[in-house]
Amino acid sequence: MAPFNWGSWGLFLAFGYGILTFFAYGIIAIYRGTFFRRPTEKEKLELFLGVAARDRFWDLSKSWAGLSHRFLTLRNGFKFHYVTSNGFENLAHQKSHKQLVIFLHGFPDSWAIWRHILSSSSIREASIVVAVDLPGYGGSDSLKKYGATEVLEALTEFIIKIRAECGMDSPEDEAHSRKVIIVGHDWGGMLAFRLAAEAPQLADRYIIVNGPLVSLMRSNIHLLTESSAKLFKTFLREPWRSRSLLLKSIQTLKPVIRQFRRSAYIFTFQLPMPLVRYLGSGGNYSFLKEIHRLSVGQADKFTLRDAQESMASTLGPSAEECESSTENGEKYPRSVREREKSGNFGDIASYYRDGAAGGVWHKSLETISALFNIWPEEPRRTSSGTGMFDMTPGALKANATIIWGKSDLALDSHLALEGIADYLVHGSQLIVLPRTGHFPQIEAESRSALEKAVEWAVHGEKGDVGSMVQSEYPDAKVVVRK
Numbered sequence: 361m362a363p364f365n366w367g368s369w370g371l372f373l374a375f376g377y378g379i380l381t382f383f384a385y386g387i388i389a390i391y392r393g394t395f396f397r398r399p400t401e402k403e404k405l406e407l408f409l410g411v412a413a414r415d416r417f418w419d420l421s422k423s424w425a426g427l428s429h430r431f432l433t434l435r436n437g438f439k440f441h442y443v444t445s446n447g448f449e450n451l452a453h454q455k456s457h458k459q460l461v462i463f464l465h466g467f468p469d470s471w472a473i474w475r476h477i478l479s480s481s482s483i484r485e486a487s488i489v490v491a492v493d494l495p496g497y498g499g500s501d502s503l504k505k506y507g508a509t510e511v512l513e514a515l516t517e518f519i520i521k522i523r524a525e526c527g528m529d530s531p532e533d534e535a536h537s538r539k540v541i542i543v544g545h546d547w548g549g550m551l552a553f554r555l556a557a558e559a560p561q562l563a564d565r566y567i568i569v570n571g572p573l574v575s576l577m578r579s580n581i582h583l584l585t586e587s588s589a590k591l592f593k594t595f596l597r598e599p600w601r602s603r604s605l606l607l608k609s610i611q612t613l614k615p616v617i618r619q620f621r622r623s624a625y626i627f628t629f630q631l632p633m634p635l636v637r638y639l640g641s642g643g644n645y646s647f648l649k650e651i652h653r654l655s656v657g658q659a660d661k662f663t664l665r666d667a668q669e670s671m672a673s674t675l676g677p678s679a680e681e682c683e684s685s686t687e688n689g690e691k692y693p694r695s696v697r698e699r700e701k702s703g704n705f706g707d708i709a710s711y712y713r714d715g716a717a718g719g720v721w722h723k724s725l726e727t728i729s730a731l732f733n734i735w736p737e738e739p740r741r742t743s744s745g746t747g748m749f750d751m752t753p754g755a756l757k758a759n760a761t762i763i764w765g766k767s768d769l770a771l772d773s774h775l776a777l778e779g780i781a782d783y784l785v786h787g788s789q790l791i792v793l794p795r796t797g798h799f800p801q802i803e804a805e806s807r808s809a810l811e812k813a814v815e816w817a818v819h820g821e822k823g824d825v826g827s828m829v830q831s832e833y834p835d836a837k838v839v840v841r842k
Contacts, residue, residue, distance in 0.1 A: 381627055400683060414675065416786050430517055439500065459817075461490065461542075462579075470497050478816060495515075497705075508719030512715075517730075569762075569800055576754065588613045595609060618772045626712050655798070759785060812828040
């Protein structure tokens with residue numbers, strides 16, 4: 361009989377951890393009474409208000425706070441849904457001096473996670489804002505597979521087409537005075553990191569909010585596990601004389617252990633799809649509601665409005681909104697209407713199942729050509745002088761401003777940030793918000809600080825971004841400045 365290899369053991373342990381976590385979530389839900397009690401009056405009101413929130417966010421015939429719904433169709437027929445400034449067509453065809461800001465959300469949200477930032481008059485007066493639903497989320501089409509190539513190819517083509525519609529690469533803008541800023545959170549931040557490393561031409565500034573740089577996290581996990589293993593081996597040689605090394609070995613692994621505990625939900629996404637779908641909807645959406653409750657930082661600040669808007673953002677358009685249409689007669693694609701019936705959790709969990717984070721991106725010839733046409737002289741564009749073949753895997757080749765909520769419950773700050781300076785180019789910063797969690801754009805204390813960072817970018821990066829953030833969040837710390 362052939363021996364087990366480490367790959368098989370890894371899959372077995374991952375599956376076991378996923379099953380254990382799945383049942384742990386179920387036990388917690390049963391303990392809290394989620395499965396057996398009837399909806400409270402508060403929950404009934406929340407459901408009623410949630411219907412109203414879905415109508416506000418997803419009815420294509422209505423604008424939201426001065427933003428209108430639009431669709432963009434790719435070469436293969438895939439349709440992206442996004443909201444953008446009213447009069448987008450006029451802005452695109454006129455000689456506008458406005459910057460372009462593209463917002464990328466994360467799990468388990470949609471464009472609406474940016475609702476507080478999108479309301480900023482200062483940002484909207486100086487820029488054309490575009491908040492897009494990632495594939496499989498909100499009102500955007502579904503993909504057959506959510507691997508790195510599939511997701512990044514679709515997202516890159518979307519950004520290139522939006523740039524073209526806004527005239528960002530037109531001959532009239534030869535001086536490149538107009539800038540493109542990409543703002544990403546969580547999965548949107550992870551994808552933004554990959555674009556900044558592998559397609560830096562797409563934007564002049566990447567603002568990344570609590571999104572992991574996968575190559576850095578892998579490197580830090582590897583270093584810590586290797587160091588811990590060496591200490592443990594030394595302990596095994598002389599256990600009585602080197603007992604302190606056992607403790608040091610365990611202490612070294614603490615960040616890795618913390619991350620595995622925080623990432624427990626990811627292992628449940630590797631289970632058979634019926635279980636994954638049930639996790640997203642079972643117990644009256646108890647799993648999603650818990651994520652939303654934690655998004656505001658403090659439970660006592662999670663209002664009824666927060667609850668209904670968060671669920672409306674995650675669930676996307678209802679059957680009623682799927683019947684609405686834009687002024688141009690466009691409707692949500694068929695896959696969105698199908699997801700409304702079966703739920704979209706299978707799609708958004710497939711980002712984790714199919715390896716969108718760390719898989720190889722096989723660029724198509726069309727993508728390579730389009731990226732070259734944006735800026736043929738690539739080396740001149742990276743202010744650090746890093747070339748296209750930088751030896752550090754995942755090293756960025758475009759300016760980045762990282763805003764990090766240190767009290768993140770999903771990502772361990774040590775693994776996510778230790779050594780990040782080695783991956784950044786000149787003109788980049790890391791700003792840490794000490795009392796903020798995983799959702800700075802939602803938490804009341806930090807969203808104005810993030811707004812200041814975006815304002816700084818759209819107003820020409822005048823002054824010091826750290827000082828601007830500190831004007832709203834005095835305890836913010838600029839940890840890295842290159």
